[in-house]
Amino acid sequence: MARKETITIQMILDTAFAMTREEGFSNVTARRVASRVGCSTQPIFRVYKSMDELWDAVYDQAADFFQDYYKVYPKTGKTPFSNLGMAYISFAREEKHLFELLFVNGRAGRKGMYELLNGNSGSVVYEANLARIQGCSDPGGLFTKIWIFIHGAACMSLTGDYDLPDIETKKMLENIYQSFAEMK
Amino acid sequence: MARKETITIQMILDTAFAMTREEGFSNVTARRVASRVGCSTQPIFRVYKSMDELWDAVYDQAADFFQDYYKVYPKTGKTPFSNLGMAYISFAREEKHLFELLFVNGRAGRKGMYELLNGNSGSVVYEANLARIQGCSDPGGLFTKIWIFIHGAACMSLTGDYDLPDIETKKMLENIYQSFAEMK
DNA sequence: TCGGTAAAATAACATATGTTACCGCATGGG
DNA sequence: CCCATGCGGTAACATATGTTATTTTACCGA
Numbered sequence: 001m002a003r004k005e006t007i008t009i010q011m012i013l014d015t016a017f018a019m020t021r022e023e024g025f026s027n028v029t030a031r032r033v034a035s036r037v038g039c040s041t042q043p044i045f046r047v048y049k050s051m052d053e054l055w056d057a058v059y060d061q062a063a064d065f066f067q068d069y070y071k072v073y074p075k076t077g078k079t080p081f082s083n084l085g086m087a088y089i090s091f092a093r094e095e096k097h098l099f100e101l102l103f104v105n106g107r108a109g110r111k112g113m114y115e116l117l118n119g120n121s122g123s124v125v126y127e128a129n130l131a132r133i134q135g136c137s138d139p140g141g142l143f144t145k146i147w148i149f150i151h152g153a154a155c156m157s158l159t160g161d162y163d164l165p166d167i168e169t170k171k172m173l174e175n176i177y178q179s180f181a182e183m184k
Numbered sequence: 185m186a187r188k189e190t191i192t193i194q195m196i197l198d199t200a201f202a203m204t205r206e207e208g209f210s211n212v213t214a215r216r217v218a219s220r221v222g223c224s225t226q227p228i229f230r231v232y233k234s235m236d237e238l239w240d241a242v243y244d245q246a247a248d249f250f251q252d253y254y255k256v257y258p259k260t261g262k263t264p265f266s267n268l269g270m271a272y273i274s275f276a277r278e279e280k281h282l283f284e285l286l287f288v289n290g291r292a293g294r295k296g297m298y299e300l301l302n303g304n305s306g307s308v309v310y311e312a313n314l315a316r317i318q319g320c321s322d323p324g325g326l327f328t329k330i331w332i333f334i335h336g337a338a339c340m341s342l343t344g345d346y347d348l349p350d351i352e353t354k355k356m357l358e359n360i361y362q363s364f365a366e367m368k
Numbered sequence: 369t370c371g372g373t374a375a376a377a378t379a380a381c382a383t384a385t386g387t388t389a390c391c392g393c394a395t396g397g398g
Numbered sequence: 399c400c401c402a403t404g405c406g407g408t409a410a411c412a413t414a415t416g417t418t419a420t421t422t423t424a425c426c427g428a
Contacts, residue, residue, distance in 0.1 A: 002404035003394045030386060040407050041387085051386060104288060106343055113345040145333075145360060148346065152336020159290055161297040162332065176329060179363035185426040186374030214416060224377050225417085235416060 007043035016054055017061045024097040025105075028058065059107055062098045066091060067119040082173040085150040089169055092154035104155065113151075145180050149173075191227035200238055201245045208281040209289075212242065243291055246282045250275060251303040266357040269334040273353055276338035288339065297335075329364050333357075 015037050019028050030051055034041045048054040073087035092099040101107065102116055153169070156162035164172070199221050203212050214235055218225045232238040257271035276283040285291065286300055337353070340346030348356070 001396045002402080003406075004396090005405065007406075029384080031384085042406050042408095045387070046405075104339065104343070110343075113340070113343065145356065148336040148340060149329075149333050150336070151340055152332040152334070155288065155339045156297070156332060156335055159288070159294075159297065172329065176364070179366075180360070182363075185372080187376075187424040188426090189375065190424095191376075213414080215414085226376050226378090229417070230375070 007037060007039045009047040011037055012044055012047060012054070013057050013061065016058050017065075020058050020062065020097055020101065021095060022097070025055070025058070025101050025107075028055065055107070059101060059110070062101050063111060063116055063119070065095075065098060066102060066116065069095070077170055078174050079177055081146050081177050082170055085146070085153075085173040086166065086170055088150050089154045089157060090166070092157050096158060099154065100158065103151070104158070142180055146177060149176055191221060191223045193231040195221055196228055196231060196238070197241050197245065200242050201249075204242050204246065204285065205279060205281055209239070209242070209285050209291075212239065239291070243285060243294070246285050247295060247300055247303070249279075249282060250286060250300065253279070261354055262358050263361055265330050265361050266354055269330070269337070269357040270350065270354055272334050273338045273341060274350070276341050280342060283338065284342065287335070288342070326364055330361060333360055 012033060016028050016033050019033065019036065030041045030044055033054075034044060037043070044051075044054065048057070069091050070084075070087045073083070073090065075083040077083040077086055092103075102110075103113060150173070153162050153172075196217060200212050200217050203217065203220065214225045214228055217238075218228060221227070228235075228238065232241070253275050254268075254271045257267070257274065259267040261267040261270055276287075286294075287297060334357070337346050337356075
């Protein structure tokens, strides 16, 4: 038959994803991925029709990665809101490039923010028992306001304009939750 | 003597800035600027040592533009906070690419967020009578929290995840100001 | 009018990108 | 033990970028 496959689609995708984590999406080029895998650019175009297809796959993997990150994140807060917030802000800090890709710069045809939060299983928001007050359905409401705040802190951490230690962040999140909840 | 100058530094900078507004920073290339000015790339490199220098100039012009935008923005809110917030969020909506450049993606050696807000004259925050509670000096405090919220809404509007009409935005800003202020 | 000077055009260099044509060759079924 | 099949390497194409060398050209003072 034919020659045996030595460079798999997994090797390529994993490498591209690792590069996205480390250097950001825009540095994932055909030649750079190939070089890191240790092959020519051919195998890439054998398993992916184009770089766009590979980038799509990386994006999807980033979305899954965020889901897993949230699931594993220790839920030590007093409320599901602060847990969600802590996980989200930590993710922005620790996975700057992935956060940018998913929640800031996006990508043509990117998933919506709430779609990314819920994922395939609806885990994040659902598990947080926030189903009743899902953001999209209560504009100006509690979840929307809290979410705007959480997203704001995460984005500011990207540019270095927010850098409170986790303890302080947790306090602040629970503080503003109180503020919003008691207001109504 | 010599030939008369027909392509001025102003023409080049204005064009590059207009292109940044319309298409974003990353589309400002030497050839595209030249084409829009109606000349070759030579005049650009006569007045700027490199594209990096031109990009710096565009960035500075964007910072000034934001200052002017804020100064002119109608202050119809009940508090200086809501005025600042409305202006900032409107800017993000109407000048998506400039907002990204200044407050999201930044640029090597970009100005800090509060530096951008204050500008050369310290106008934005100062005029808003917020001097006493400037963000950097009250981490976790009132201004910081409000600012995180405002920045969050602005960033979400970039990705289409926030799209309340101005009226609602204003209400929400005044609402959360109440929440934060009464909490303490 | 004429020539030198500087501005602007032309065209190239060097690099980086996605993508494709081509070819060597390993491999496993016959 | 062959050899067709398809994997992967080499090299090129086409394009886009910043930048620079060279040439043309317009201006103004002499």
